Amino acid sequence: MSTNELTGAEILVKSLIEENVEYIFGYPGGAVIGVYDAMHDMSHIQHILTRHEQGAVHAAEGYAKATGKVGVVVVTSGPGATNTVTGIADAYMDSVPIVVFTGQVATHLIGNDAFQEADIIGITRSITKHNFLVKNVGELAWTIKAAFHIASTGRPGPVVVDMPKDVMASKTTFVYPKEIKMRGYHPFYFGHMGQINKAVEIINASHKPVLYVGGGVVNSNASNELVNLAKKLNAPVAMTLMGLGAYPGDDELSMGMLGMHGTWYSNKAVDECDCLVAIGSRFDDRVTGNPATFSPNSKKIHIDIDPSAISKNVKVDVPIVGDVRHVLERLTPLVQPLDTKDWLKQIDGWKREHPLRYENGPEIRAQYIIEKIYELTKGEAIVTSDVGQNQMWTAQFYKFKNPRSNITSGGLGTMGFSFPASVGAAFGVKDRPVFSINGDGGIQMNIQELTTAVGNKLPIKIVILDNGYLGMVRQWQDLFYKKRYTHVSLGTNPDFAKIAEAFGAAGFVSDKADDVVPILKKALKINDRPVVIDFRTTEEDNVYPMIPSGGTFAQIMDYPKSVEEIQMAKAHSEAVK
């Protein structure tokens, strides 16, 4: 045996260094105790001990979404592995590049119902881009290289590497492959010029174009190319939940979000446009409602790297399979500047008549909180949101200026995502404030990560939009189930500010609108620990606009009061004062 042979565990650490990994989010246990031993004197990489494996995966996702790099997780076998499942499914739905290393029982025990054995390969097969069981140490380095390659190229996604204990203890010489070839995986697509030319023809002939932009633009780092196209065409931009930030939300061509809770005017524009260019978006049902009546008058162009995303939900006129950035680089020089003056004027009229709106009062409106966070951070913060009303209000009222700032669980809609994701984002990005927006329900799903955030002195601003309800479910019961509220009250919520203090974080609580800005300002000054802000908001408030699930634009419910009514009420209350 030559002296420069390494154990599997050592090879793992060396390989992660080769991949320029900065952080491992993990949790040890019996099956990976050898792997953890190899991390004892690890340099270059910091291991972050989360307090739950689900937290580790969401942290890796938050890190990956904020930085564009691959997030890395290490957990033990059995329960450690099964605790990662929700996070892996989340990463799969939102195309997040992460590699999850799971411990496994020794190879001779696999299949024996051994202690802490779970068939994580079988369990995660349909929620990973790919997964590997490493059967002998000789294939370990290649497998790690392949895992990072698969996770980060093409349409990104999660990869699981299952590591039996004996494999990680056996030895071989370490050679990290420079390049990797897989005959079944060819992720680089350059859009077909013939298709691009067809798209150019349609675009050049259009008078009322809309760019419908999704997370694919963020994943392919194509924001600049998107801005170039929009500016050259003078075309308005509607973004999906995942696409927010791909185009600057404060730009005059931005129409904000489209879809179920999108702005009235972006949905109207999509309904009326004559040319819809879908860029890195996938005609998800939360966007289209009834696909048969979605954008009925438009010629449709669809640019996406995943061939299976094309024509899955809506038939398009010109599909272009390719990396968004490459396609836009080739498409933009070929299109003509369009005369969209009348079209943009029409949209501006809609923006004035049907803006996003709410009435502020002595009670705190959740919308007001998000608007103030936006103003105080000038749209430059990284904001993670959870699932429910808090997510939709964040999407509506935080006008993300930059890509990789909007971090949320779009596809799977995972409650408990926001806070651990903000932990990962805060490790990845140190020079911008990180806000984690939560519902009072969702924060309780991964609140244990306060320990992780306190222990690492992460100055995350954890904002709880505390409406005392599972608000989004309550809203559906209100609108579609005759207000028969069934198990949606969170009346026995804990005192979140005290919880924060018990964990060693700062805590604030208020139910007055006048306190919002002063508290946020105080929170922004705290830089050595997380801050939990419990804003007790209006209890029964609904997110508008809303197009009911599977519905059409004609069914859109706008905010119940018009702009004039809100202005009159405001004038009246000021006069009374």
Next chain:
Amino acid sequence: MKKHTISISVENKFGALNRIVGLFSARGYNIDSISVGTSEDDTVARVTIVSKGDDDVIEQIIKQLNKLIDVTKVVDLTYESYVERELVLVKVAANRNSRTEIMQISEIFRSKVIDISPRSVTIEATGSEQKVSALVKMLEPFGIKEIARTGRVALKREFEGAV
């Protein structure tokens, strides 16, 4: 809904077949038959799946199969000229009176009797799915005790019009 014969080349390794079958069940695609074996290259397995679906469903199936990392090639043979065969073993109830007739039917279908007992005859037949089904139909009146079918295997024709 049309039947499609899809030929899939896949890395011949642990779990690869599960990925294919799992994809069909996870996405609600139907499988009429599936057959698996090694190919000319022993690192590659060939899977032949017969599936029914509308054109856009079949299109999705092919795209999703292509997305699997272990899958190296997917061909929908339905749009190609191809040869297909299925092998079936049929155990038919038989007695002194019926045995001769059963064996005549078997001969007409150019199939073979491979086992015989006082109460049964087992026939091996290969051919297209239609031929095999026709044989089974003819044997039904005698009382079929057991059937095992391999499912369809298929290859693209090398020259148009070859036999």
